[in-house]
Amino acid sequence: MRKLALNDEILLKIEKPARYIGNEVNSVMKDPEKVDIRFAMCFPDVYEIGMSHLGIQILYDMFNRRDDVWCQRVYSPWVDLDKIMREEHIPLFALESQKPIKEFDFLGITIQYEMCYTNILQILDLSGIPLSACDRGETDPIVIGGGPCTYNPEPLAEFFDLFYIGDGETVYDQLLDAYKENRKNGGSRKEFLEKAAKLKGIYVPGFYEVSYKEDGTIASFLPVNPHAKTTIQKQMVKNLTDTYYPKAPVVPFIKITQDRVVLEIQRGCIRGCRFCQAGMIYRPTRERNVEMLKQYAYQMLKNTGHEEISLSSLSSSDYSQLKELVTFLIEEFKGNGINISLPSLRIDAFSLDVMGKVQDIRKSSLTFAPEAGSQRMRDVINKGLTEEMILDGAGQAFEGGWNKVKLYFMLGLPTETKEDMKEIPRLADKIARRYYELPKDRRNGKCQITTSTSFFIPKPFTPFQWARMYNNDEYIARAAIVKHEFNEQLNRKSLKYHWHDAEVTVLEGVFARGDRKLSKVIREAYRLGCLYDSWTENFDNEKWMKAFENTGIEIGFYNLRERDADEIFPWDFIDIGVTKEFLYQEWQHAKKGEVTPNCRVKCSGCGVMKYKGGVCVESKN
Structure with missing residues (x-):
């Protein structure tokens, strides 16, 4: 025993x-x-x-x-x-x-x-x-x-x-x-x-x-x-279908954050958002075979007893067999009380139809991630979303019975102006307005638009790895501008606004692009009692600031300067496939507000794939 x-x-x-x-x-x-x-x-x-x-x-x-x-x-x-x-x-x-x-x-x-x-x-x-x-x-x-x-x-x-x-x-x-x-x-x-x-x-x-x-x-x-x-x-699995995947994952005794069966449908992303590290380091996109996923769905539900199945991907809408897979899951399992979770979907007619079948519309909310309020900023970050697309998606959702929408944005993005910040609440108000334009008999009570902003953190292996950040006071000032503008909106009673902790953002930024010298800061912070720093109730910024002071490390060196084109980064010895030249080129496009098409529309030559005669023959790694 x-x-x-x-x-x-x-x-x-x-x-x-x-x-x-x-x-x-x-x-x-x-x-x-x-x-x-x-x-x-x-x-x-x-x-x-x-x-x-x-x-x-x-x-x-x-x-x-x-x-x-x-x-x-x-x-x-x-x-x-x-x-x-x-x-x-x-x-x-x-x-x-x-x-x-x-x-x-x-x-x-x-x-x-x-x-x-x-x-x-x-x-x-x-x-x-x-x-x-x-x-x-x-x-x-x-x-x-x-x-x-x-x-x-x-x-x-x-x-x-x-x-x-x-x-x-x-x-x-x-x-x-x-x-x-x-x-x-x-x-x-x-x-x-x-x-x-x-x-x-x-x-x-x-x-x-x-x-x-x-x-x-x-x-x-x-x-x-x-x-x-x-x-x-970087090492990469080229064939996801024939590699390892658990048919009988461990089932916890207590409720956990993601208490469900998870089906990873693909890795990688075609979108090329310039702030997104995952979209660069997990290139190229690789799909799992739909028949394999159907089989695993059966076995994992049987072996775990879970009552929900979630499709995992950076951008589920880009999975080529999504319609077939989702239709199968609905037909096979919905009658058995199995819920189907579909994160990372673009809000289009198909997605809304699917979600209408698998969700209780009266209880659930839809999530949009425009990331920036103005079209200029969405072009800077290469989001690939227009205001028309956002409003059309919201309009279709409202017509389908939803009245709750969550919006996610970033503040402190490169080239951001005061006007760009104000466009965040204005866009939220336009979405609420789209709801109230519906005839009264087609509305589902009052609408609720909840907007959250995080503060942008430049990450390694992204076009924004050269960008500067800001200090705590500047981030709070930007959130205040957005908050004030929310109070000026016509539909402000239907709008809610939350923002991320600026102190945590500053630290995340330091460690995201830091070098070996930061080891002594981490050690000193731990000595001072820092633990579970991602948990608000345990985070102690004063101790972290004391750790930087005691070790003589300047936060401003890591966060408050734009990097030179030829600077050696602490991570330059790692080859992820995407070239530094491509990332710098994208950094220049960002400054000009120039959009780069996604990988399926046009190859931008990022370096991940090898080509022969204009045809992709294999992945670089």
Whole structure:
């Protein structure tokens, strides 16, 4: 019988003890004596968030298909248990075996957003693993980072033995085989890292040296170990249909953020929005076969007991077999009480027809993401939406019975003017006006238009990676302009406005484009008590500002300057396929407000695909 790492007395003291006991439906149990490698897969946030992450479910299934590997899960303990574990000296443990993480061979951490960085240090600290990779010994786990934030891993470079750049389904088997071979031959930790550095997509930060110019920008970024590569090439699954996907994902004991079956229908996006990192790093678009998705829908619902199925994609409307798939799901499962969730849809006639069949219109709201209020700004960001398209979509929705709309915008975009900001509430008002233009007998009560603005953050590998940001006061001033304009609108009683936390935005911006020097800021913030920084109730900006002050790091250097064309970025050693030349060209188009067609209308030569005689023959990576 499996012994829990926490006794009953502790479990009764903490919130949601089911976060820590494991043994959920479809979790994998193995005989530890019959496996060669124990791999702890970590999401550095609370259980409910981590269990909702599809990437971990895919890797968990993939690793556990190997007889020689036992992949187990670990999440950040919530603050109540964190306190007890420190007081009682309880080491962090995996859910499946309840064994200490320090006893594992690997600790793989998926890094999805910048404000989880102090949670990564919490994971290492509670596990008894030295925070700095250079301080780890032969018996410590190999700490691996993966996920979107590893496309600029440098702020975390000190804390990781290696990073995996790209789709996880590609190189992990080679990496695990190399580990087994090295151990069999009596090889050292360094010798394994040297073997790993030879593999495509693997970056070992300890094998590189950075030098700086007097102005603080990077002078050079070079390998100092003969086994390390000058360029790390992103790894990509070309055929999504024939790769790994879990038919029986783990089912949590408690309600989680995404408590449903998730079908990933495609990766990548054709749209080319200039602010969107995912749209660049996950290029090119790759679809899963519709028959495979139908089969998996059956099996996953049967194996989990979930009552909702969600289609996952950056832009679901661009999936070529969407109509066939959605029609099938409605016909097969709607009568069984299965809800169908369709995120990331463009609001057109087909989408509204589908949503009318799968949603309770009176209860649900529709979501539009114009991102910018004025047409000029939508052209700058290459959104590919006109005001006419937005109003027509809203009009069709209102005629279909909806009366609630959510709108998402960004403030602080490059070239943004005061007039552009004011166009956000004006567009919201035009949408409300479109509703009230309907005959009274066709309206469903009063309409509600809820508008949210986040503050723009330039991301690596986007055309806006050269752009400047603003300070906290400037962001608040921009939100105030929008708020004031909302109060001036004719239909203001039907309009609501919310804006994102400016202090968090400033920090996200620093870490999104930061370099190795920021490791000491993260370490100092953690020492001061920063944890769960993406949670409003736990975020403490004063401690973060103290961490920057104590380490002598200037926020303005990272956020308040536009980058020069030839500046070396901390992430330039990574090749995602999209060329820096293409991104800079798009940056120039943005400044002129010039629109670039999406990939299906016209190839813009971003570099991801190889062409022969004008015809695409294969993907670059």
